[in-house]
Amino acid sequence: MKANEVKKGNVVEHNGTVYQVRDIERSAPTARGGNVTFRFTLYSIPGGAKYDLSLRADDDLKELDLVRRQATFSYKDGEAFVFLDSEDYTSYQLDADVVGDAAGYITDGLENCYVAVIDDQPVALQLPPSVVLEVVDTAPEMKGATATKRPKPAKLSTGIEIQVPEYITNGERILVSTVTGEFAGRAD
Numbered sequence: 001m002k003a004n005e006v007k008k009g010n011v012v013e014h015n016g017t018v019y020q021v022r023d024i025e026r027s028a029p030t031a032r033g034g035n036v037t038f039r040f041t042l043y044s045i046p047g048g049a050k051y052d053l054s055l056r057a058d059d060d061l062k063e064l065d066l067v068r069r070q071a072t073f074s075y076k077d078g079e080a081f082v083f084l085d086s087e088d089y090t091s092y093q094l095d096a097d098v099v100g101d102a103a104g105y106i107t108d109g110l111e112n113c114y115v116a117v118i119d120d121q122p123v124a125l126q127l128p129p130s131v132v133l134e135v136v137d138t139a140p141e142m143k144g145a146t147a148t149k150r151p152k153p154a155k156l157s158t159g160i161e162i163q164v165p166e167y168i169t170n171g172e173r174i175l176v177s178t179v180t181g182e183f184a185g186r187a188d
Helices: 096-105
Strands: 011-014 017-027 037-044 050-056 067-077 080-085 091-094 113-118 121-126 130-138 151-156 161-165 173-177 183-186
Touching (some): 067 091, 080 121, 091 113, 091 121, 096 121
Antiparallel strands (some): 011 017, 037 050, 067 080, 067 113, 080 091, 113 121, 130 151, 151 161, 173 183
């Protein structure tokens, strides 16, 4: 595909590496006869390393076919995470380096995850916008402190630590945003 046909979200290959296009900047020259150039902000799949690429409008980029499959977390196999496809129960194994910081939000049976697959190989993971986690260790609530909104640290069941309001206690189930990593309310 030509550089001027590339859209945000496309998955392309450049110099043997697979990237997802996150941002595109178009610059038109002021001189007559100049070529329009496109600056792409790319992130490698897997890994998420940023790469900037400038191309002319008629330069070619190879587009790859990326398939997103809805999946449920099944179990850990050593350091790898195994997800089962929600439709045909295909298992996808993602290494810990591919999962990265998302590991702190993964619990048994976590649903509504999406595994990105290229040529039958799982290459990336997208979590649901929020997950339910249990508070395992936080300071007790201070009496009369309900009027203040000072957050306190809380350790969650997956091992991550976030800031929670003072009224949250040990054993409570809370919603945590997988986008910001912040407290998002009490779970039902």
